[in-house]
Amino acid sequence: MGKIKVEVSYLPGVEDPEAITLTKNLRVLGYKTVKSVKISKVYEFDLAGKEGREQVHEIAKKLLCNEVIQDFHVKE
Amino acid sequence: MGKIKVEVSYLPGVEDPEAITLTKNLRVLGYKTVKSVKISKVYEFDLAGKEGREQVHEIAKKLLCNEVIQDFHVKE
Numbered sequence: 001m002g003k004i005k006v007e008v009s010y011l012p013g014v015e016d017p018e019a020i021t022l023t024k025n026l027r028v029l030g031y032k033t034v035k036s037v038k039i040s041k042v043y044e045f046d047l048a049g050k051e052g053r054e055q056v057h058e059i060a061k062k063l064l065c066n067e068v069i070q071d072f073h074v075k076e
Numbered sequence: 077m078g079k080i081k082v083e084v085s086y087l088p089g090v091e092d093p094e095a096i097t098l099t100k101n102l103r104v105l106g107y108k109t110v111k112s113v114k115i116s117k118v119y120e121f122d123l124a125g126k127e128g129r130e131q132v133h134e135i136a137k138k139l140l141c142n143e144v145i146q147d148f149h150v151k152e
Contacts, residue, residue: 007118031135033125040118049109059107
């Protein structure tokens with residue numbers, strides 16, 4: 001019936017240890033032009049029914065995203 | 077100087093255990109309309125210099141992506 005993407009990323013000001021480590025190690029490796037890196041995760045849902053859109057919003061809010069430190073965007 | 081995104085995803089036909097587990101458990105939880113889920117990771121680089129674009133391509137190819145099972149796209 002369709003595909004919907006959900007992107008989960010960290011809120012501004014929240015430290016992402018993976019991104020910090022990656023940035024640091026890229027500098028060590030000589031990639032000096034990299035100021036910072038932000039990492040986010042994209043879930044692409046393949047849906048069978050029409051009520052899927054609301055369900056995906058619910059899944060993102062309840063299960064994929066920790067709203068204390070993360071934010072999500074649904075892209076249709 | 078600018079931001080560039082790199083999206084790393086699994087090649088078609090490669091099993092992603094995290095995505096399989098998520099899909100299975102969503103069905104158990106009653107989300108029957110979800111046929112499948114694909115998970116990818118997005119790295120957003122904040123760059124200081126002009127030669128950054130080529131470097132990001134190199135970083136993606138050498139460090140972020142395992143080209144045996146993954147693929148990457150650079151979005152400017």
